[in-house]
Amino acid sequence: MIDKNSPIPIYHQLEESIKQLIESGQLKPGDALPSEREYSEQFGISRMTVRQAIINLVNERFLYRVRGKGTFVMEQKFEQNLQGLTSFTEDMKARGMEASSKLINFEIIPADAKLASALNIQEHGPVYKIKRIRLAENIPMALERTYISANLVQGLTSEIVKNSLYYYVEETLHMKIVGGTQVIEASIANKEEVKLLEIPELSPVMIMERSSKLEDNTVFEIVKSTYRADRYKFMIDLKRF
Amino acid sequence: MIDKNSPIPIYHQLEESIKQLIESGQLKPGDALPSEREYSEQFGISRMTVRQAIINLVNERFLYRVRGKGTFVMEQKFEQNLQGLTSFTEDMKARGMEASSKLINFEIIPADAKLASALNIQEHGPVYKIKRIRLAENIPMALERTYISANLVQGLTSEIVKNSLYYYVEETLHMKIVGGTQVIEASIANKEEVKLLEIPELSPVMIMERSSKLEDNTVFEIVKSTYRADRYKFMIDLKRF
DNA sequence: ATTGAATATTGGTATAGACAACTATATTGC
DNA sequence: GCAATATAGTTGTCTATACCAATATTCAAT
Structure with a gap:
């Protein structure tokens, strides 16, 4: 022994x-x-x-x-570690639900000042903008807008995006996502969110803005998500130091 | 020394x-x-x-x-200490604001089934219920309802509650709070919250329910907080495992 | 001047023992 | 029977010592 x-x-x-x-x-x-x-x-x-x-x-x-x-x-x-950085797919799986996606929009846009600063790239630099509806058990759960520098992840296609983006980045490109920060706030759904999430007007929603980083500390992505408050609660473990 | x-x-x-x-x-x-x-x-x-x-x-x-x-x-x-368990006072201090409280209600109530289960005590057992408005820079920030088993923390007075509860518990009673879990969701303010938080009707709010534990793993408190969405954002650090 | 070996200093692991503080159980005295 | 006391067992604190492992410094040989 x-x-x-x-x-x-x-x-x-x-x-x-x-x-x-x-x-x-x-x-x-x-x-x-x-x-x-x-x-x-x-x-x-x-x-x-x-x-x-x-x-x-x-x-x-x-x-x-x-x-x-x-x-x-x-x-x-x-x-299990919540406060762990998980993809939507991983998160839903941990909740015992099946995740799927509906791609609304996939394009390359020039970064405005705020986005360029958040992604730590030049203004007007090329950025993938991926807009997806995230579903759990085929019911809309969140509207997710992902922004990734096109110079960082080249050759992204709508096919890849329809599957798991994290899987592609980590397994194929061998980039390692190590962490990030997330800001959470409450709000009321706007018109687009009402329509896409199939909820009544003036419904409460939870807005989460995440920034994730790679090993070398470069910003990998900015994700703005709008979650239906009636379908999603966020749980974290706390420690007192 | x-x-x-x-x-x-x-x-x-x-x-x-x-x-x-x-x-x-x-x-x-x-x-x-x-x-x-x-x-x-x-x-x-x-x-x-x-x-x-x-x-x-x-x-x-x-x-x-x-x-x-x-x-x-x-x-x-x-x-590092986000996702750290902090008291309201500590949280506001970290944000560079001055925290204060207004005691709305302080009483002992019998635990209903749900509360008894959450606090891990007998049903109808005595529980302190502390209802406070939490202010930052003298503007209402949150409505907080704290539930603590009266058998666990004896001799709690409204005087103590008006000052820092965590300070009393840790420094005077020598109980050590080590961690907990917190569930966050978005909602719309109810009538009481509208009045006490001085916000318009139908305002979005963030509801946080925390359970904190002592060293020996007994549940110390259940705290239900309603934060004004226009004044409060919640930030956490994420790690990928 | 540079290399290389010896020495000093630092934190890391491990031992053996002592007493304090606290809890549970057994014993004693009534 | 019951309460107070003693006892044994537990973790908590502290000492003194020894050697190991990694780094920094010193100094001699080239």
């Missing part, structure tokens, strides 16, 4: 070993772990070394400790 | 002391800290105790360490 001669630190070996027990279900949420001294004796390692392993797992929220009682497995194992 | 006879752990004293130096600007981003051995000798404490303080600050992203080189102050210590 623990190899003292391994170049891998002992505390790290123990960490992985405990994680394994949790993930395989041999340790269930709420279960008490053996005490630090028990681990120490069982593996012939110092209690401080055991503590280092446990402290790390506590920081990662796999375990929690109560002084005088013991160390226990966290109730809510590992929630 | 360090009081060995204080009931406050030495590593915690050192932690606060270093944080102070960073926040006061005496240690600037990129600066190297004294080495662990220097701290150890200067304060007459063990190197392992110094390490415990530094490890905590590294976990909180105040510092970073490089083996063989030293320990340094993080470049962007405050940038």
Whole structure:
């Protein structure tokens, strides 16, 4: 179980070993772990070394400790990371729904000042503008307008756009999207949104504007989405530092 | 600087002391800290105790360490904390605005089924209900309804609520809020919200429902907030895994 | 001047032991 | 029976020490 001669630190070996027990279900949420001294004796390692392993797992929220009682497995194992950057397709799949798209418009436009600044390119530079209706279970969920510098992703076609853009960019072009920022606000649907999303006039909508970046920190895309408030809620995990 | 006879752990004293130096600007981003051995000798404490303080600050992203080189102050210590769980007061401060509150209502109510389930208590159990208007620069920003189990936080008074609830809970009761989840959706203001937030009828609003948890994974509070869409945008950082 | 080896300094891992603070259980005294 | 006390077991804090691994510096050989 623990190899003292391994170049891998002992505390790290123990960490992985405990994680394994949790993930395989041999340790269930709420279960008490053996005490630090028990681990120490069982593996012939110092209690401080055991503590280092446990402290790390506590920081990662796999375990929690109560002084005088013991160390226990966290109730809510590992929630999937929302606040993760996901494509619409991935997002809907995580919600157990089937995603599809309807391409409304696909063209190359010159960047206006605001867009050029957001994409970090020259004004009037060529930009793909992709306007799509996003559907879940064939019901309109969002209107999405994606802007990508045409110099960055060359040879984009409407065929590719109809399938998964992220898949093409990551698997074929080998560009790696690493993160971004997203601004969320509430609003009332405008005429175009009312029509395309098939909702009543004056319906509330959630507007999300995302900017995603590649490994080298260049801006990859700007996405403006309008989500139907009656069909979409946004959930995030919070951590207090 | 360090009081060995204080009931406050030495590593915690050192932690606060270093944080102070960073926040006061005496240690600037990129600066190297004294080495662990220097701290150890200067304060007459063990190197392992110094390490415990530094490890905590590294976990909180105040510092970073490089083996063989030293320990340094993080470049962007405050940038990272969106998707961080913040109180309204902290949130507004980060936006450069002054926060205040108006207490609308403070009472103890019996939990209905939904609330009892969310707070993980018995149905009809006593729950503090705190209704507050949150203002930024003295303009209404949000209507906030907070629900806390009365058995968990005893002796809450309207005086405490008028000041900072998080401060009281963390500093006086020594409860540690570690995280939570938040659901965001768009809607139209109802009559009460229109009146209290001083907005036109049919105005769009952003509704956020937060559940925060303590170290031992018990639910601490449920907060339902209604934010004026014209005054509030929500920004998060995204990471792709 | 440049290279290369030795030395010093830094953080990383690990040990052994001590006592404190807290919890649960068993025992004692009434 | 019940309450107070003792005891054992848990995590929390702290010390002192040792050696490893990575980096920086010093100094000698070329």
